[in-house]
Amino acid sequence: MKLSGKVAAITGAARGIGKACAKRFLDDGVKVVISDVDAEGLAATAAELARPDALRTIVGNVAKRSDVDQLVAIAVKEFGRLDIMVNNAGVARNRDILEITEAEFDEIIGINLKGAFFGVQAAARQMIAQGGGGVIINMSSVNALLAIPALATYAMSKGGMKQLTSVAAVALAPHNIRVVAVGPGTILTDMVASSIYTSEDARKTVMSRTPAGRGGEPSEVASVVAFLASDDASYITGQTIYPDGGRLILNYTVPVKDK
Numbered sequence: 001m002k003l004s005g006k007v008a009a010i011t012g013a014a015r016g017i018g019k020a021c022a023k024r025f026l027d028d029g030v031k032v033v034i035s036d037v038d039a040e041g042l043a044a045t046a047a048e049l050a051r052p053d054a055l056r057t058i059v060g061n062v063a064k065r066s067d068v069d070q071l072v073a074i075a076v077k078e079f080g081r082l083d084i085m086v087n088n089a090g091v092a093r094n095r096d097i098l099e100i101t102e103a104e105f106d107e108i109i110g111i112n113l114k115g116a117f118f119g120v121q122a123a124a125r126q127m128i129a130q131g132g133g134g135v136i137i138n139m140s141s142v143n144a145l146l147a148i149p150a151l152a153t154y155a156m157s158k159g160g161m162k163q164l165t166s167v168a169a170v171a172l173a174p175h176n177i178r179v180v181a182v183g184p185g186t187i188l189t190d191m192v193a194s195s196i197y198t199s200e201d202a203r204k205t206v207m208s209r210t211p212a213g214r215g216g217e218p219s220e221v222a223s224v225v226a227f228l229a230s231d232d233a234s235y236i237t238g239q240t241i242y243p244d245g246g247r248l249i250l251n252y253t254v255p256v257k258d259k
Helices: 016-027 039-049 065-079 102-130 152-175 190-195 200-208 218-229
Strands: 007-010 031-036 055-059 084-087 134-139 177-182
Touching: 007 016, 007 065, 016 031, 016 039, 016 084, 016 218, 031 039, 031 065, 039 055, 055 065, 065 102, 084 102, 102 134, 102 152, 102 177, 134 152, 134 218, 152 177, 177 218
Parallel strands: 007 031, 007 084, 031 055, 084 134, 134 177
Antiparallel strands: none
16 A cells, blocks of 8 residues: 555546556555546446545546646546656557548547646656655557557557657756656557557467567456556656567567568
């Protein structure tokens, strides 16, 4: 219970990794505010977690600064402060790079990168105002480093996330605010099912470059998030930790034509 008494806000928490982070924080004694654009999914998650004493929800779109500001404001109104911000909201589209429209590009960058930037700003302003520092955790991906053409916009957004984490860590260090990121590999979420595991052949391809031989569970990512949020990680800032089943130690493969 090293996080007991802390207050956290999590974006994109109606399902998947965000939901797993909320559950882990609640189990660790944290008071939590979760947000998502999916009002129905958010309500279902709140009912499943069943912690009315320590959990609040707010429907919001992270691509809108006012919605992110409101998330932080709810945390302060309901629980008095904000100690941990998890910028988790993200989307991916499996698209040929030549077919990506301007609207599709703006959607992915707006949610994945701009939304995280708004989260960093809103959380940091509150943490500075209340004193005592805090931790901001950005949800990145192995795609911040890997070049998978079918996920071009997603990869670009996560590459930007890596630099957002780095520059924010340096800028906020004087305020005793740590900024870190988590870069999962293939985690068994709805997003993976819709954008990566699009067929059995696609699943086999992913597993062929995953030494652990399986997809990760959202709870395994939440464990890393909980560690980074705790004082056990007090000397870690500006870094991205990759729970990826060994994915990054393998080279990506490309088709080879017969001579």
